[in-house]
Amino acid sequence: MISRPTHHCRRFRPQPLSRRDLLRQVSCGFGGVAAAALLHREAARAASTGVLPAVHHSARATSVIFLYMDGGVSQVDSFDPKPRLEQDAGKDPKTLFKVDATQFNNVGTVLPSPWKFQRYGQSGIPVSDLFPHIGSVVDELAIVRSMTSEFPEHTNANYFLHTGSGLQGRPSMGAWTTYGLGSENDDLPGYMVINGGLIPPGGLDNFTNGFLPATYQGSIVKPTAVGLANVNPQERSPAHQVAKLDLARRLDRGFAERLATAGVAPDALESAIANQELAYRMQTEVPNLLDITNETTETKRAYGLESDYRPTQIFGTECLLARRMVERGVRFVELTCPKVGGDRWDQHGNLKAGHENNARAVDQPIAALIRDLRARGLLDSTLVVWSGEFGRTPFAQGKDGRDHNPQAFSLWMAGGGVKGGTIVGATDDYGYRVVEKKFMIHDLHATMLHLLGIDHERLTYRFSGRDMRLTDVHGHVIRDVLA
Numbered sequence: 001m002i003s004r005p006t007h008h009c010r011r012f013r014p015q016p017l018s019r020r021d022l023l024r025q026v027s028c029g030f031g032g033v034a035a036a037a038l039l040h041r042e043a044a045r046a047a048s049t050g051v052l053p054a055v056h057h058s059a060r061a062t063s064v065i066f067l068y069m070d071g072g073v074s075q076v077d078s079f080d081p082k083p084r085l086e087q088d089a090g091k092d093p094k095t096l097f098k099v100d101a102t103q104f105n106n107v108g109t110v111l112p113s114p115w116k117f118q119r120y121g122q123s124g125i126p127v128s129d130l131f132p133h134i135g136s137v138v139d140e141l142a143i144v145r146s147m148t149s150e151f152p153e154h155t156n157a158n159y160f161l162h163t164g165s166g167l168q169g170r171p172s173m174g175a176w177t178t179y180g181l182g183s184e185n186d187d188l189p190g191y192m193v194i195n196g197g198l199i200p201p202g203g204l205d206n207f208t209n210g211f212l213p214a215t216y217q218g219s220i221v222k223p224t225a226v227g228l229a230n231v232n233p234q235e236r237s238p239a240h241q242v243a244k245l246d247l248a249r250r251l252d253r254g255f256a257e258r259l260a261t262a263g264v265a266p267d268a269l270e271s272a273i274a275n276q277e278l279a280y281r282m283q284t285e286v287p288n289l290l291d292i293t294n295e296t297t298e299t300k301r302a303y304g305l306e307s308d309y310r311p312t313q314i315f316g317t318e319c320l321l322a323r324r325m326v327e328r329g330v331r332f333v334e335l336t337c338p339k340v341g342g343d344r345w346d347q348h349g350n351l352k353a354g355h356e357n358n359a360r361a362v363d364q365p366i367a368a369l370i371r372d373l374r375a376r377g378l379l380d381s382t383l384v385v386w387s388g389e390f391g392r393t394p395f396a397q398g399k400d401g402r403d404h405n406p407q408a409f410s411l412w413m414a415g416g417g418v419k420g421g422t423i424v425g426a427t428d429d430y431g432y433r434v435v436e437k438k439f440m441i442h443d444l445h446a447t448m449l450h451l452l453g454i455d456h457e458r459l460t461y462r463f464s465g466r467d468m469r470l471t472d473v474h475g476h477v478i479r480d481v482l483a
Contacts, residue, residue, distance in 0.1 A: 055181070059453025060417025060483070061383040062184070063326040064177060066334040067366060069358075070200045071154070071345030074392035074402050075410040076431035077113045077355060078128050080145045084429040085112040085394055093395040097430065102403040103152055104348065108396030110430070114352045123421030130359040133367035139421040140370055140379070141412045142481040146425025146434040149390040149406035149441060154201035154346070157389035157406065160441055162206040164470045171210030171461075172218065173445055174332035176470040179216050180459045181452060184329030187285035189219035192330050194318045196223065196338040207334065211463040213267055218334065221290070223317035289324055292317070302368040311361035314338040319365040323372055326382050337361070345388055349401035370414055383416030383451050387444070394430040408434045411444070417451040419483040442475035450477045 076082050088110045093099050099107060117126040120135040125143065127135035134141075151157040156166040163170035171179070174191040183190030193207050200206055207218030256269050292300070300306060304316035318335045325333045337344055340357040347354035366386070373379035391409025392402035408427045414420060426436035446456040449470065456475055460467035 055453040056455040056458055057453055059451070060380075061415065061451045062381045063330065064174075064332045064383045064385065064416075064448060064452070065322045065326065065369070066174075066332070067362070067384065067386040068200070068334055068336055069345050069362070069386065069388040070158075070198055070337045071343065071347075071358075072157075072388040072390045072392055072404060072409070073345045073358075074113075074347075074351070074355065075145065075405075075408060075427070076392075076394050077115055077351070078130060079126075079143050079410040079412065080427060080431050081113070081117040081126050081128070082394065082427075082429060082431045085110055085431075088430075093430075097428075097432065099395070100407070102393060102397070102405075104397060104403055106397050106403070107393075108398055110394065111351075111396040111400070111402065121421060125421065125423060130355060131363050133363045137367050137370045137414075140374070140414045141420055142414070142418045142422040142424065143410060143412045144424045144439060144444075144478065144481065145408075145410045145427055146437050147387070147409050147411050147439050147441070147444065148434060149409070152390065152404045152406045154389065154404075156202075157404075158200050158202040158206050161387065161389045162202075163208075163210065164442055164445055164472055168202070168205050169208065169210055171212045171216065171470070172207050173448065173470060174207065174218050174334060175209045175212050175216040176459065177332045177449070177452065177454075179212050179461065180449070180454050181331055183331055185285070188289065188325070188328060188330055190331040191216065191218045192325055192332070193218040193220045193334045193336065194223055194321055195220050196314055196318050196336045198337045198339060198344055200336065200344075211468070212461060213270070214272065221286070221321075223314060223321055224290070285328075289328060290321065292320055292324070295320065299372070302372070304364040304368065307364070309360055311338040311340045311357070312364060315361050316365035316368070319369040320372075323369060323376075323378070326373075326378060327376075347392075347401050348397050348403065349399075351401050373415060379415040381416060383418065383448060384414040385411070385444075385448065386413075387411035391431075394432050405432065408432060413447075413481055417483050418481055422481060424478065424480040437480070439478060440474070442471045443478050445470050446475035447478045447481065451482075 076085065088096060089112045090109045093107065093110050096110070113128065115129040117128050118132075118135060119126050121139035123139050125138045125141070127138055149157050149160055151160050151166045159168060159170070160166045162172045164173070174193075178190035204220075207220070209215075209217035252269060252272065259269065299320070303320045304312040305320070307313055307316065315335070315338050322333045322335060337358065338361055340361055342354050342357055345355070345358050370379065370384065373382055373384070388409065390404055390406040393405045397403040408431060424437060425434065425439065427433060428435050449456045449459060456469065456471045460469045462468070
């Protein structure tokens with residue numbers, strides 16, 4: 001005979017709840033349900049990529065816009081004025097200082113800048129007449145005059161600037177950023193490259209994921225209404241497309257499971273599945289992102305979209321799209337240069353016309369971007385970086401050009417935790433070599449990651465038997481640019 005308990009736990013309600021009471025008492029749980037769904041999504045993403053967000057300290061920036069000045073802007077013609085070049089104009093530089101071998105070894109005489117410098121803003125920082133618009137926002141900039149590169153040739157220097165290594169195949173800084181932080185928008189890639197028309201020497205490997213999973217590679221779009229190939233579905237109906245995608249997903253999953261059973265890590269396949277799913281979601285988000293018809297006439301004019309110079313229109317559209325991307329949670333955006341009818345910022349001859357054409361294309365749009373970000377409350381959370389891969393010589397190549405100079409060049413940062421109206425470092429009287437606070441690209445990368453809340457020494461990925469990182473075994477944060 002089974003005995004029955006004589007006392008009840010009393011953990012029940014003596015009468016049913018009314019609908020109103022039920023909603024009132026469980027309403028606090030709705031937030032928990034939503035949070036659980038969000039956390040599940042983050043956990044699923046982490047499981048597919050093998051990484052959780054790597055914020056190590058309080059972040060000042062949540063996204064990066066990298067304005068890549070392909071070819072190497074001359075520092076003595078942009079942000080590092082050198083009156084000594086005027087004094088020694090026409091002299092043989094070898095009688096004034098030690099001249100190292102250059103890319104073409106066609107060393108001419110000391111060449112003064114064809115442009116004057118004006119002081120701008122409350123900081124009074126001198127900026128070349130090449131950049132009057134950027135000069136008008138100079139109080140937002142931290143200018144580093146003492147950057148160096150390890151490579152005097154474009155391809156290797158481009159790899160070094162983008163990946164921290166002069167060799168092909170390493171993950172780019174955009175890939176490392178999204179690997180560490182993920183994306184804030186499930187319907188857009190975390191790392192996007194806007195192709196202005198010039199793919200830099202070194203090609204697409206400047207934007208590669210390298211040995212990181214393929215989900216972290218840069219997604220390239222054009223600054224046009226249809227800027228991405230195949231973004232519009234070709235199937236006769238949405239249901240037909242969904243059925244095709246479901247079939248592909250089942251086949252891929254089945255293959256991945258067989259690989260896992262055989263002890264093979266299906267990383268590439270998992271990345272392909274994730275990229276296919278993202279591509280499907282992008283069909284709605286990307287056309288909306290690239291459609292700038294709803295931007296005001298004043299905004300378009302400010303960015304230079306009404307300019308009579310076509311390269312300004314192109315780069316202005318790039319800058320406007322970059323703002324729209326960070327508004328939508330894209331983590332890392334890179335802009336490449338438009339074609340200007342001559343060379344990129346690589347004037348081995350005809351310096352004046354070449355630099356003026358390139359400056360005319362980017363000057364107004366960049367200033368508009370900084371102002372627009374500030375007006376919308378986005379600049380404090382967006383790190384803007386402007387740089388080429390190296391600088392140029394203070395003496396002529398031939399008669400009116402400048403050769404490559406990796407020993408000193410200028411770059412600047414703005415927004416996202418940067419102390420504006422600041423100059424850091426110095427070069428010698430000719431702008432040839434760094435004489436104060438010498439930095440290298442690893443230091444730039446360490447600083448960018450630091451402002452994003454990442455310790456560059458702790459963001460690692462196990463590959464080829466060692467823990468790899470963007471800064472390799474180098475790099476220090478440039479503290480002087482921090483607000």
